[in-house]
Amino acid sequence: MSFWAALSLFLLTVALMEGFAYVMHRWVMHGPGWFLHESHHRPRTGNWELNDLYAAIFAVPSFVMILGGVQLGWWPGFTWVGAGIAAYGAIYFGFHDVIVHRRLPSRYLPKSAYMKRIVQAHRLHHVVETREGNVSFGFLIAPKPEDLKAELKRRGRAGVRKSVGADD
Template structure:
């Protein structure tokens, strides 16, 4: 397989994964998988939460595709697809776990409107503590925070945790 085709497959996979992540987050994690994901909508005690098992679960297809392409003689495109899934996982980890949830301490402050938008959207998602009623399920694309706040208000702020001065400041001024 020509490397340029592989790169296109890789990029298409990364883009596809954002759609897959939205669907999995919206209808799996906030659906039957809430028993694991609920830990992510509560304050974390320690380094791990039950929700972290999703990283291992979603890594399996990537590992299988990479092994299949490299070791088992599958179609060479499976390597690029597996790498695209892994790249999305790395992007997700960097954005979600490091930048937004600060699971590793850093001094990064978002300056671009894009980063401010997706961080605000994710924090608005976490303003809701319950399985239902939340907004913004994507990770690399999100509606404007004003739209999300209006949607939460339209829903009567059902499930929204009471804001403290700290959380209010983080949501409004990431």
Template sequence: MHWSLGLFLFFGTILFMEGVAYVAHRWVMHGFGWFLHKSHHEPRTGNWELNDLYALIFAIPSFVLLLGGVQLGWWPGCTWIGAGIAGYGAIYFGFHDVIVHQRVRHRYVPRWNYMKRIVQAHRIHHVVETKHGTVSFGFLYAPKPEVLKAELKRRGHEGVRAPAGQPPQVTP
């Protein structure tokens, strides 16, 4: 396979994975998979949370495609697609776990408008502590924070965490 087609598959897979991540986050993690993802919407008490199992789940197709493409003689595109899934995982880890949730300590402060928007959107996602009522499920793309805040307001702030030191909000 020509390397240019391989690169197209690699970067195309990274973009495709944003759609997969959106669907998985919205309808799996905030659906029947909430029993694992709930830990991510609660204060972390250690280095790990049940939600981290999703990283292992999403790594399986990458591993299988890389193994098949490199070692088992499958179509060479499998290698590039497996690498694209792994690439998306690396980007996700860097932005989500390192920059947004600071699971690795750093001094980085987002100054680029795109980065500010991604971080703000994810933080707005986390103000909702419940399975339902959350906004912003994507990762590499996020609506403007004003749009997300307006949507939370439209929904009556259902499930929104109370500010520190204040009692939880009661919706009529």
């Protein structure tokens, strides 16, 4: 496989993973997979949450494709698709776990309009504690925060967590 074909396949996979992540987050994690994902919408009490199992689940196809493409004689493109999945996972980990949820210490503060937008969109996703009524299921592509706030308001703020110190 040529360098350019491999690079194109890798980059295409990284790009398509955002759509896959949206679908999985919207209709699996907030659907039948809520039993794992619910832990991510609650305060974490330790270093780990049940939702972390999704990282292991999504790593399996990546690992299998890389192994197949490199060691098992499969079509070489599988190596680059598997690497693209792994790269999206690394990007997601950096944005989601390090920058947004601060699961690892970091001094990073979003300064660009893009970074501020994805961080705020994800935080608006987390103001809803229930599996229904959420907004913003993608991660690297996020709607405008103003649109998300308007949508939450339109839905009557169902499932929105009360502010810290708010009176009942």
